[in-house]
Amino acid sequence: MKKVWIDAGHGGKDSGAVGNGVKEKDIVLTVSLAIKRKLESDYEGVQVLLTRSTDVFLELKDRTNKANAAGADLLVSIHCNAGGGSGGFESYTYNGTNNAATTALQNELHTEIMSRLKQYRVIDRGQKKKNLHMCRESRMPAVLTENLFVDVAADAARLKRLEVIEALVSGHVAGIAKYLKLQKRTQQLPASGTINILGPATATVDQAKEWARTNKAPAEFVELAKLYWELAPERGGVDPAIAYVQFGHETGYMYRDGRSAAGIDASYHNPCGLKITTGGGDYQASAHKRFKDWREGITAHLDHLALYAGAAGYPKKETPDPRHFKYLRGTAKTVDALGAKWAPSSSYGTRLVTEIVKLRGSKGAEKTETGNNGEEATIELNGKKICSGVFVNGLVTAPVRAVADALGAKVGWDGKHATVNGKQIIGSQLKGDVTYAPVREVVEAADGNVVDWIGKVRKVIIQK
Known part of the structure; x- marks a missing residue:
């Protein structure tokens, strides 16, 4: 198993470079989290470890100490730049070494990233060396990438585009995979009994409402079932029963017990925990998207599910989904496959399947003996x-x-x-x-x- 250490620069009290409505710490966290998801889902035999997965501050020595202690095979420190005139992309290694492995890693990363950024007219500022802590104090091949300039208007505008973020993510992933000679995961056919995300409604609105009531959901959640059944056919053909169950799971049946762990509530009109484009921590309210009403929020939810399922016409140009990244298309065509993709837990999809069967009334399915209360x-x-x-x-x-x-x-x-x-x-x-x-x-x-x-x-x- 190869270990990859991804270091999202700055964080917490240290915002990094700021300009044109862009904060470095937010961009690099979004890119880092996406690198982990994509690398682990697309390739075999690799584990991605993160310096930070939320908006927290760590000292430089703590970052390299953790990576060294973990025995990582390589380290990539993700940053954005400032003060660069015309902007662009550049990469760095430590100027005190000519280590062949480090040079090879930088070559692969820089080439793959720039090959994806050229179409957006990003300037190639070259492969460089500098006395940087993250590269100097790491015991493994280490490269620091400077992903565009937040204080250059043209670059900042690029960093606000989903397709540019996707290019940065896929470029880093491809470079790491080539350096480590990772093997692509083979696509397996869905196992018998899995539930496809796309398809006609497999339950009625009345069944959905009854399922919601048995889970002691508030009246507002119950009535929103109608909106799922209304919108689903035109948003990629998602089975509304699946989306509605996910709505219940992600919001605790729309906060029947209070706010979510992230501190958001029904006023966000966010049915599935969607974050803003730049992402952020799972327990950070400001990282979650606030939609104008439930129609917009549910539309975004359905579009996000349709993208995962690989629906025809997706990704869409016009969507309220703030994280409508092209690389997500077709990565989870069944509910089971959402595990470790939509959410970190590998059992996420299995839990949804259990509730979907309940919503459908368990018709034709064996009921598992569960026991009696107490x-x-x-x-x-x-x-x-x-x-x-x-x-x-x-x-x-x-x-x-x-x-x-x-x-x-x-x-x-x-x-x-x-x-x-x-x-x-x-x-x-x-x-x-x-x-x-x-x-x-x-x-x-x-x-x-x-x-x-x-x-x-x-x-x-x-x-x-």
């Missing part, structure tokens, strides 16, 4: 019991610390909820001296996976 359940890791939980309303809750400790995660408390690896556990509740939460929420915050639920013996199988 029954004890066992949580197992690597064949060993780590703790017991309780089955309540379709969920197994268990002590947060017991599950997190078994997965090597750090547990905390923010005054209202438990945290695991710094992520707020929304479903956590204090009972006596012990905090309980749904097992899946804790496991995924700890970067683990729930791989099975054996209803007959009430056992949850997890893995790291």
Whole structure:
């Protein structure tokens, strides 16, 4: 397994270069996150590690210390530039070495990135050397890329275009893949029983409303089902039942229990967690798109799903979808395939499938024995019991610390909820001296996976 370290420059209190309505820290985070998604989804045998995945500040020494400790095979530090007159793209390595591997990495990166930027008339400022910390202190081949100038109006305008961001992402990915000689993933046919995203409605609006009511959704969420069934046929032909279930999942049935973990609510009219074009942290409200009304937000949601599914005519020129990137087209044609693509969790698609079957009334499908409320359940890791939980309303809750400790995660408390690896556990509740939460929420915050639920013996199988 090859390890690639992607360093998104600046962050938090350090905005980096600012100009023409563009902040360097936002652009480089968007590019870095997209590089990780695309490289891991398109190529075999590669793991992408990030210095930061949210808008946080880290010292330079902390960045290189982490990369060195991880034993990464290469490092690419992503930046934007300023003060460059006519603007353009350039790349850097450390001026104190002539390491052949580093030179090879720079050659591949620079060539692939510029080959994609030429069509946008981006100036090639060349391959350079400089005494830069990220390149000097890294123990592996390291290159720093300066991706256009935020204070040059023409470059800033380019950085606001989705297709230019896509070019930067795909150029970095291609350069890294060529240097590491990575193999493209082979496209596999959907497994029997998977659910296609595109197609006619597989349930009625009334079925959708009933499903929403059983999940104790507010009246506004229930009534919005009609808008999905109205808009879906004209937005790529997405099955509205799939999109509506995703709406429920992404918004907690439209915030029936309060705001989302990111601090957004129904006033955003954002049904699926779509971020602004430049992206940002998962728990950063300002990184999420605020739509003018539900019609616009649902249209954006359907367009984003249609793009993932590879619908004819997509990507569209006219869409309210702020992240309508061409490279996403056709990357997830089934609901199952959304796992680790739409959301970080590999089980994301599986959870949606479970709810879609429920919405359809489970017609023609076997129902899995799940247990009765209040029954004890066992949580197992690597064949060993780590703790017991309780089955309540379709969920197994268990002590947060017991599950997190078994997965090597750090547990905390923010005054209202438990945290695991710094992520707020929304479903956590204090009972006596012990905090309980749904097992899946804790496991995924700890970067683990729930791989099975054996209803007959009430056992949850997890893995790291």
